[in-house]
Amino acid sequence: MKPFAMLALAATALTLSACEKNLGTGQQLNVVSGYIQMGATPDRPAVGYFTVEGGPRDVQLVAVTADLAQRVEMHESVKENGVMTMKPLLSADVPAKGKLEFRQGGKHLMIWNINGAAVRAGKLPMAFVFTNNNNERILFDMPIRGATSEVAGSGDAAMDHGSMDMGDDTPAAGAAKK
Ligand SMILES: [Cu+2]
Secondary structure, eight states, rough: OOOHHHHHHHHHHHHHHHHHHTTTTSOOOOOEEEEOOSSSTSSSOOEEEEEEEEOOSOOOEEEEEEEEEEEEEEEEEETTTTEEEEEOOSSSSOOTSEEEEOOOOSSSEEEEOOOOHHHHHTTEEEEEEETTTTTTTTEEEEEOOOOOOHTTTTSIIIHHHHHHHHHHTSSOHHHOOO
């Protein structure tokens, strides 16, 4: 490369970084971490937790999807009359330059029937759908953790989900066969 060309490149790089600083776009909307905890038994849904960092403006997370799972839902654990229950969540706010956290005991994903190949690979590719830019999709591979006996007895993954999932959405076997 000729010295002149190198100088020109260096100048371009400087201009770009200066621009970014002027626009104040330091933090971009992004999924920065997360994982999936398999259910204690195969008939139980897996649970997913993750962290989203907000970009320059407020947006909402409106869906999380996975081609290699049968169904994914966003839920929130809430305390009502002293009892923990779960409610489906249609959207979750991601404040500008803030954080949205799905974590144990709060907002979480429930994931049914993850494809075996994904489980063996130890990760599930997921798409996070936001309200900005005509439903921007951010792809993130969620690492899959196997069920452990410690986790099986506590938290979102165990009894909360088992009882609710089986009751609400799954049609009774008899009814489905009519
Ligand atoms: Cu749930």
